Amino acid sequence: MKKKILISDIAKQLNVSITTVSFILNGKAKEKRISDELTARVLKFVEEVGFKPNQLAQSLRTGKTKTIGLMVEDISNPFFASIARLIEERAYKEGYKIIYCSTEDDTAKTQELISMFRDMHVDGYIITPPEGVKEDLKKLISDGFPVVLVDRQIRGVDTHSVVVDNYSGTYSATSHLIRQGYKNIAFITIDSKQSQMVQRLEGYTKAIEENQLNTNILEVLYHQSASQMIQHIASFLGERKEIDAVLFATNYIAVRGLEAINQLDLISLAPNFGVVSYDDHDVFTLVRPTITAVAQPTEAIANHVIDIMLNLLNIRTKSTQAETLVLPTRLITRSSTPLKKVVQ
Amino acid sequence: MKKKILISDIAKQLNVSITTVSFILNGKAKEKRISDELTARVLKFVEEVGFKPNQLAQSLRTGKTKTIGLMVEDISNPFFASIARLIEERAYKEGYKIIYCSTEDDTAKTQELISMFRDMHVDGYIITPPEGVKEDLKKLISDGFPVVLVDRQIRGVDTHSVVVDNYSGTYSATSHLIRQGYKNIAFITIDSKQSQMVQRLEGYTKAIEENQLNTNILEVLYHQSASQMIQHIASFLGERKEIDAVLFATNYIAVRGLEAINQLDLISLAPNFGVVSYDDHDVFTLVRPTITAVAQPTEAIANHVIDIMLNLLNIRTKSTQAETLVLPTRLITRSSTPLKKVVQ
DNA sequence: GTGAAAGCGCTAACAC
DNA sequence: GTGTTAGCGCTTTCAC
Numbered sequence: 001m002k003k004k005i006l007i008s009d010i011a012k013q014l015n016v017s018i019t020t021v022s023f024i025l026n027g028k029a030k031e032k033r034i035s036d037e038l039t040a041r042v043l044k045f046v047e048e049v050g051f052k053p054n055q056l057a058q059s060l061r062t063g064k065t066k067t068i069g070l071m072v073e074d075i076s077n078p079f080f081a082s083i084a085r086l087i088e089e090r091a092y093k094e095g096y097k098i099i100y101c102s103t104e105d106d107t108a109k110t111q112e113l114i115s116m117f118r119d120m121h122v123d124g125y126i127i128t129p130p131e132g133v134k135e136d137l138k139k140l141i142s143d144g145f146p147v148v149l150v151d152r153q154i155r156g157v158d159t160h161s162v163v164v165d166n167y168s169g170t171y172s173a174t175s176h177l178i179r180q181g182y183k184n185i186a187f188i189t190i191d192s193k194q195s196q197m198v199q200r201l202e203g204y205t206k207a208i209e210e211n212q213l214n215t216n217i218l219e220v221l222y223h224q225s226a227s228q229m230i231q232h233i234a235s236f237l238g239e240r241k242e243i244d245a246v247l248f249a250t251n252y253i254a255v256r257g258l259e260a261i262n263q264l265d266l267i268s269l270a271p272n273f274g275v276v277s278y279d280d281h282d283v284f285t286l287v288r289p290t291i292t293a294v295a296q297p298t299e300a301i302a303n304h305v306i307d308i309m310l311n312l313l314n315i316r317t318k319s320t321q322a323e324t325l326v327l328p329t330r331l332i333t334r335s336s337t338p339l340k341k342v343v344q
Numbered sequence: 345m346k347k348k349i350l351i352s353d354i355a356k357q358l359n360v361s362i363t364t365v366s367f368i369l370n371g372k373a374k375e376k377r378i379s380d381e382l383t384a385r386v387l388k389f390v391e392e393v394g395f396k397p398n399q400l401a402q403s404l405r406t407g408k409t410k411t412i413g414l415m416v417e418d419i420s421n422p423f424f425a426s427i428a429r430l431i432e433e434r435a436y437k438e439g440y441k442i443i444y445c446s447t448e449d450d451t452a453k454t455q456e457l458i459s460m461f462r463d464m465h466v467d468g469y470i471i472t473p474p475e476g477v478k479e480d481l482k483k484l485i486s487d488g489f490p491v492v493l494v495d496r497q498i499r500g501v502d503t504h505s506v507v508v509d510n511y512s513g514t515y516s517a518t519s520h521l522i523r524q525g526y527k528n529i530a531f532i533t534i535d536s537k538q539s540q541m542v543q544r545l546e547g548y549t550k551a552i553e554e555n556q557l558n559t560n561i562l563e564v565l566y567h568q569s570a571s572q573m574i575q576h577i578a579s580f581l582g583e584r585k586e587i588d589a590v591l592f593a594t595n596y597i598a599v600r601g602l603e604a605i606n607q608l609d610l611i612s613l614a615p616n617f618g619v620v621s622y623d624d625h626d627v628f629t630l631v632r633p634t635i636t637a638v639a640q641p642t643e644a645i646a647n648h649v650i651d652i653m654l655n656l657l658n659i660r661t662k663s664t665q666a667e668t669l670v671l672p673t674r675l676i677t678r679s680s681t682p683l684k685k686v687v688q
Numbered sequence: 689g690t691g692a693a694a695g696c697g698c699t700a701a702c703a704c
Numbered sequence: 705g706t707g708t709t710a711g712c713g714c715t716t717t718c719a720c
Contacts, residue, residue, distance in 0.1 A: 097464070
């Protein structure tokens with residue numbers, strides 16, 4: 001197989017024209033009224049010699065690469081990894097390849113990636129956008145590319161998006177903590193104005209206020225090292241001994257927060273220290289106590305995203321109404337949020 | 345930017361020929377003795393209008409896609425994720441794109457991926473091969489593609505590879521446990537004949553034998569669910585109360601093994617139960633006790649791999665001698681391997 | 689039903 | 705030093 005076989009070789013071997021072979025290969029045999037006999041003969045031969053059309057030539061000619069660009073915040077985060085896997089699987093079944101990358105929530109990197117994807121001629125874009133890429137997205141859309149936003153939205157960008165009900169997620173997590181008897185619940189989040197983070201904060205705040213409790217909010221920086229974040233959380237928690245529970249706004253903050261809690265020996269010192277994380281994570285069942293979490297429906301998210309994308313890709317009409325799909329979260333209660341014993 | 349600008353547009357605008365523009369764009373201005381003045385003028389214009397050559401056309405013409413296919417066992421495993429990231433970063437700086445995929449250590453999937461990469465016309469292949477792909481790799485190599493194997497080798501495949509000294513890794517981990525006073529050390533690994541797994545087993549066995557101890561080996565199945573694996577490990581450990589330490593052959597076995605150990609309450613029941621994992625993992629500093637691990641030099645691995653690949657890609661000579669690079673591991677001692685107290 | 693031929697956008701051998 | 709032109713391998717219009 002050193003020597004690449006071409007469509008012209010097929011045609012020559014079979015004594016038919018290139019056109020005929022191409023039509024058959026592209027499933028247009030019926031449409032072009034090519035005899036079943038010939039169709040079968042060509043297909044059989046193609047199969048035998050293992051001919052595969054050159055994708056580059058095909059793409060250059062048709063303008064389609066059958067490739068979808070997928071940009072998530074961080075592919076090493078189990079939440080995004082899981083979504084990416086599911087999307088890839090579905091896409092693959094439909095004959096699409098997925099190229100994925102992590103934005104690291106960095107505006108410049110994301111812009112570069114978008115530009116790289118354009119250069120690669122991807123047919124569609126699935127993105128968890130960081131802040132500051134509004135104009136880039138609008139450009140993509142106005143240039144006619146299918147764009148589906150995941151996990152978060154950008155105000156003013158008119159395109160499809162699939163998100164979860166962040167507000168209810170943190171609202172119910174906070175309510176759960178309150179019901180379990182915790183009174184001083186901290187919310188540890190990141191310094192981000194992204195829609196999903198804002199909504200998570202709102203859900204927490206609402207639940208706290210409804211119960212006439214006080215909010216305790218810490219915003220750590222996204223772009224800082226793990227150890228810095230741990231330190232930051234540890235000093236916050238260390239200074240406020242009155243805090244008896246904490247809700248982490250993402251799983252990676254929680255993982256680092258747990259490290260801080262370990263360092264402070266918070267749980268062993270106060271056996272009734274409550275912990276909840278937004279986003280589930282494998283390690284939450286590994287550590288003791290196991291950690292209560294707000295699970296996001298990764299499968300549903302992935303399925304909806306790819307459905308919408310495939311639809312956009314196949315439909316001629318440019319003008320599908322942009323719609324936002326909001327999926328529910330689910331609180332998984334584990335041992336980190338026990339009923340708080342009242343100490344006299 | 346709705347309308348794509350072409351190289352012919354540039355030529356027309358500037359009143360020069362397409363060739364000239366192409367030469368300048370490809371850095372052959374000097375070589376073709378094009379005036380500095382013209383070169384500068386073209387470059388300036390190209391910059392201004394934001395012209396980017398169509399990669400598809402370029403690739404079709406040159407036969408090069410400036411893309412490297414990277415297939416790791418499991419991109420969600422921190423070890424592979426970290427290597428992939430580092431490779432991607434370096435490759436990107438050299439003007440190469442990386443397409444990555446997980447083989448899941450599945451022969452058929454890997455073959456499909458290799459075929460997909462061929463279809464995509466990647467310029468080179470970086471692979472952590474599962475069993476059973478020997479012929480596919482040989483084919484790739486004999487067809488002239490640069491192939492670099494990582495983490496494991498395949499006997500009889502004559503190509504470059506970067507691996508670590510697995511034997512010494514488990515040997516020193518086992519020796520460490522013995523030195524700490526453990527007498528019944530189990531080795532929990534997977535049912536794989538891959539080079540790296542075989543070597544890890546050998547290192548363990550050697551250390552055990554040198555000390556006239558008994559081996560306790562459990563092979564779990566790679567392709568089974570997490571809970572099945574946990575169950576499997578738990579029943580093994582539960583049945584053999586004499587085991588006082590365990591060395592896990594990979595980080596994901598260790599993570600599941602820890603779950604099993606938790607279920608059995610092994611560490612709290614026997615405070616001197618020793619645990620070591622081959623491969624480090626973030627959670628090993630999160631759980632209590634923190635887990636001693638054999639760390640692999642991911643950075644060095646990634647750097648060597650990409651160095652070799654770039655070299656292969658740039659050098660004309662097909663006949664670079666295939667060589668295997670063996671990197672050392674490092675034992676990170678944490679609290680899961682305390683000096684064993686002798687109980688009278 | 690089938691074939692000839694015009695590109696898709698670029699590179700580079702060859703001519704001048 | 706610069707321009708003409710023949711492809712890279714495929715799809716698809718148009719003619720027969």
